[in-house]
Amino acid sequence: MSKIRQIVQLFFEDDHPTETKQKFYRWFLAPISESEKEKALFEQWNRIESIADPSTKDSFNEVIARFGVDKRKQRLRVTPKLIRIAAVLLIPIITSLAAYLYVKNSETQSVEFVEYFTPNANLRTIDLPDGSSVTMNYGSIIVYPRNFTAKRREVFLSGEAKFTVSHDKKRPFIVKTNDMNIEALGTIFNVSSYVENSETIATLVDGKVRIDMKNSEENFILEPSQQIVLDRETGKTFIRQAKLELELAWEKxxxxxxxxxxxxxxxxxxxxxxxxxxxxxxxxxxxxxxxxxxxxxxxxxxxxxxxxxxxxxxxxxxxxxxxxx
Known part of the structure; x- marks a missing residue:
């Protein structure tokens, strides 16, 4: 058995400390031996599939859709597959998925992560370490440090959530998605960023937010009841007036x-x-x-x-x- 196959197999066979998981992700992200990594990955899929229940493949396809890399960018062919499979077949490793998403979308490299996943047909409200609250829509995941010790309070979101942010003038609160970063100070806003949807939408309820787009150098300031919409197919962005009763109705x-x-x-x-x-x-x-x-x-x-x-x-x-x- 090759060294790469051994590393992948060992990762799947046991739980590991957060630091070890992060090292594994960085190694797997490295653009070397991609073909061998992919083969090792699917060996794990084939091995575990034989003991999975009949719904495993459907769940696997669903997670692929939810956490897939933007097909237009085609940057990394292998790495996301590892985490998708882990999320479905080894439910305890959902934390691994969370840590991976945060590392992939954040400059932070050494931190203990907390993740919450809201399955389909469920809603969930959680409190963040700074006193902010988050209500999560169906099929959403949020990742954040166990303690906000950095100069910026950063969380990663895949899915939809409403944020009520605790005021902290010295430490901006930033929600990161695949398409945009939403920065707020003492405000309420809603973000919808499901990977499988054609649009990413951020809606301001109260206060003020700054939006930094990841596909360009553009940035925007939203006023209450405004929302910014990114069309993932065309790459175009526009601001429109939001009907808050529609945008926030999912909470009820x-x-x-x-x-x-x-x-x-x-x-x-x-x-x-x-x-x-x-x-x-x-x-x-x-x-x-x-x-x-x-x-x-x-x-x-x-x-x-x-x-x-x-x-x-x-x-x-x-x-x-x-x-x-």
């Missing part, structure tokens, strides 16, 4: 959308109801909706309403599987 269990792409709507339905949607979007691609569904509406009622709003929208519900054609 509502499904609400403001000029949302039909594909993003289907992703949100998947997360809230923990179902699988198989869709052929050819006939309805580009359709957008502004609509709000109450917490007690069933899947049947939701899809019936969408069918009334969009021509050529046909669907079939079979248990936890939904087919759109």
């Amino acid at each position: 269990g509502y499904l609400s959308f403001q000029n949302a792409d039909i594909e993003d709507i289907m992703q949100e339905i998947q997360r809230k109801y923990d179902v699988r949607i198989y869709a052929n979007y050819k006939e309805i691609k580009g359709e957008k909706l502004t609509v709000k569904f109450t917490p007690d509406e069933s899947l049947y009622e939701i899809f019936k309403t969408i069918q009334l709003l969009i021509n050529r929208f046909n669907y079939r519900i079979e248990g936890d599987n939904i087919y759109i054609y």
Whole structure:
């Protein structure tokens, strides 16, 4: 067995201290022996798959979608796969996924991490070490240092969350996503940054935030009730007035959308109801909706309403599987 295969196997066979995990990620990020690392990775997948339950592959595909690297950038072909597989097949290593995401998106290299993951069909509110609070939407993950000891309070988000930030004039509070950094001082704002969605959106409720884009040198200042939208397909960014009652309705269990792409709507339905949607979007691609569904509406009622709003929208519900054609 090669040394690389031994390292990968040892990583998966036991839990490790945070420092060891971070060293492993940095080694795996290094652009050397990528082909051998990939082979070792899939050996682990094939080995563990034989003892996984029947839903493992579906979960695996879901995590691939949620934590995937931007396909347009194609920077690292191997590394994200390791963490995705770990997240699904070895649930205790979800902390490893969190640490990896933070290291990948932060300048901080030596720190103890805390992560929270909110599964589909669940909402969660947590308190951060500085007294700030975060309400997390379905299928979201947040990563942050156990103690905010640096000059900046930095957290990493994949998914959607509403932040109520504790005021600290000397230490800016920064939310990092794959597409933008949102900096705030004593403010309330919402961030939606699911990797599988076509847009990243930051909405200011109260106070003031600064947005630094990662795909350009642009930065923006938002006023209350404004939101910034990044279209991941075109790379274009724009600011618009937000309907806060729609943007924040998810906290109370509502499904609400403001000029949302039909594909993003289907992703949100998947997360809230923990179902699988198989869709052929050819006939309805580009359709957008502004609509709000109450917490007690069933899947049947939701899809019936969408069918009334969009021509050529046909669907079939079979248990936890939904087919759109």
